[in-house]
Amino acid sequence: MINVAIVGVSGFTGLELVQILLHHSKFRINYVSNSTGGQSLAQIHPELHGVLDIAVSKTSIDDIADKSQLVFLAVPHQTAMSIVPKLLQKGLKVVDLSADYRLDVATYEAAYCAHTDKENLQNATYGLPEFYSKDIANTSLVANPGCYPTATLLGLMPFVSYIKPDTPIFIDAKSGVSGAGKKLNQTTAFMNMQENSFAYSPLTHRHGYEIEYILKNFTKKSYDINFVPHLLPISRGMLCSIYLQLDNKIDATKILTDYYNSQKFVRIRTNPPTIKDTAGTNFCDIFVALKGQNLFINTSIDNLSRGASSQAVVNANIMCGLDEGLGV
Numbered sequence: 001m002i003n004v005a006i007v008g009v010s011g012f013t014g015l016e017l018v019q020i021l022l023h024h025s026k027f028r029i030n031y032v033s034n035s036t037g038g039q040s041l042a043q044i045h046p047e048l049h050g051v052l053d054i055a056v057s058k059t060s061i062d063d064i065a066d067k068s069q070l071v072f073l074a075v076p077h078q079t080a081m082s083i084v085p086k087l088l089q090k091g092l093k094v095v096d097l098s099a100d101y102r103l104d105v106a107t108y109e110a111a112y113c114a115h116t117d118k119e120n121l122q123n124a125t126y127g128l129p130e131f132y133s134k135d136i137a138n139t140s141l142v143a144n145p146g147c148y149p150t151a152t153l154l155g156l157m158p159f160v161s162y163i164k165p166d167t168p169i170f171i172d173a174k175s176g177v178s179g180a181g182k183k184l185n186q187t188t189a190f191m192n193m194q195e196n197s198f199a200y201s202p203l204t205h206r207h208g209y210e211i212e213y214i215l216k217n218f219t220k221k222s223y224d225i226n227f228v229p230h231l232l233p234i235s236r237g238m239l240c241s242i243y244l245q246l247d248n249k250i251d252a253t254k255i256l257t258d259y260y261n262s263q264k265f266v267r268i269r270t271n272p273p274t275i276k277d278t279a280g281t282n283f284c285d286i287f288v289a290l291k292g293q294n295l296f297i298n299t300s301i302d303n304l305s306r307g308a309s310s311q312a313v314v315n316a317n318i319m320c321g322l323d324e325g326l327g328v
Contacts, residue, residue, distance in 0.1 A: 002320060003030035005064045007083065008074035009056060010034045012178045013097055015045050016309035017072055022052060024327030027316070031067040033059040059083070065090035070320065072312055073097060081117040084141065088120060093319050094141050095127065095312045099206065101143035102126060103213050111209040126214060127315040128153060129324060130263050136318045144315060145214075147307025148173050148207040148229060151240040153214060154266060154284045155299040158259035159252070160219050164245040164293070168224040171211070172243075175229060176236040176275075179303045193233045202228040236304050237275035242297040252288040252295060260286075264325055265306070265314070273300035282310040282328045 004021060008014050009032040018041070021027050029052065032041055037058030042049040044056060057063060064071060064087065071087055073080050073096045080100040087094050099112060101124035108115050115121060125139040126132055128150065136142055145153070152171050163169070174197070180188045187193075187200070208227035215223050253268070260266040265282050273285035278300045287298040301307050310328050317324050 001028045002026055002070055003028055003068045004316075005031040005033070005068035005071045006074060007033050007059055007064070007071060008079075008097075009041065010044050011074055012304055013308045013312075014074040015048075016304045017074060017312065018045070018048065018052065020305075020310055020313050020327060024313070026320070026322055026326060027070065027313075029054065031057065031064055033057040033064070035059065061086045061090065065092060069093065070316055071095070072316070074309075077112055081115060081121075084120055085117050088140055092140070093316070095144055095316050095319070096124075096141065097144045097308055097312055099143075099146065099210070101141060102145065102210055107209055107213045111206045126217075127311065128214075129311070129314050129318060130154065130260070130266065131157065131218060133318055133324070136315055137321070139319065142312075142315045142319060144308065144312045146207045146210050147175065147179055147238055147301070147303040148205075148227070148240070149210045149214060150307050150311065151238050151284065151299045151301045152211050152227075152242060154301075155240060155242050155286050155297040156211075156215070156244075157218070158256050159244065159246075159250075159295060159297070160215065160221070160223070162246050162248065162250055162255075162295075163223070164247045166224075167245040168226050170243040171208075171225065171227045172241040173227065173229045173238065174232050174240075175238045175303050176232055176234040178236045179238070179307070180231065188231070193231065195233060197230055197232050199228050199230050205229050232275075234275065236302055237279055238301050238303040238307060239273075239275055240297075240299045242299070244295050244297075246290075246293040246295055249293060250290075252290055256286060256288055265328075272298045275300055278302050278306065280305060282306045282314060282325075
């Protein structure tokens with residue numbers, strides 16, 4: 001068995017990690033922590049009462065190293081970069097669910113804040129398994145992708161070589177409220193979200209930077225990304241609609257099917273997917289439609305699972321030489 005630590009167990013992604021890892025045949029949860037400690041896991045997440053009786057510690061690098069070989073960081077950006085160097089020095093494998101290691105220095109600092117661990121930033125591997133599995137298998141630090149970039153990139157990547165030059169890509173994305181995190185605020189309060197939906201940070205959202213950066217890094221080309229996220233009055237789930245112009249006529253469904261032929265967690269659909277189609281799973285469902293040389297791409301994922309915790313477990317499986325789908 002491989003002993004596992006979850007740092008930041010109090011949030012939605014921390015809970016999701018616990019629920020997935022409870023059924024994993026090779027990973028054993030041996031340490032959980034948050035910034036304060038002093039509680040049991042069931043006090044924070046009552047649904048785990050009688051399921052996992054374990055104390056929540058105040059995060060300690062020495063305790064993590066004593067009790068685990070693999071660490072999941074379910075913490076905010078900026079917090080992760082203060083922890084990762086110490087974990088790597090202890091010889092641990094790390095899957096970071098924050099944004100701290102997904103981008104290069106210039107892009108990260110434009111979208112977030114000053115980066116304090118530039119050395120490890122250069123050595124981190126972006127954790128989208130369909131494209132980076134070989135790199136993931138040979139790294140000690142995986143930067144787990146954001147939920148919006150996961151849903152967008154999986155739909156977009158098969159078609160980047162067919163995009164008409166100098167034309168924009170438009171991404172209309174919608175997420176459940178859990179994507180905004182557990183901390184209470186006026187925007188996500190029940191009375192504001194009930195029977196309501198709205199765009200936020202249109203064309204300036206941080207995940208737009210991530211989508212653009214990964215596309216450029218993977219293809220060595222620049223793209224005009226126009227990304228607009230929306231909140232939906234649902235707890236979890238994500239739906240992305242992507243619009244682009246093609247250089248020539250193509251058989252989009254065949255291209256998509258051939259591209260993901262060997263990928264177990266991508267499903268090609270003959271009708272537009274719904275949010276419920278992927279709820280609680282690690283699947284990304286994709287549908288495409290053509291009108292002349294205009295292409296519509298529609299993707300569905302669970303923002304807490306494929307967009308965060310289950311994808312993190314897949315990455316950990318690959319890092320540890322296990323079957324990628326184990327426990328997922």
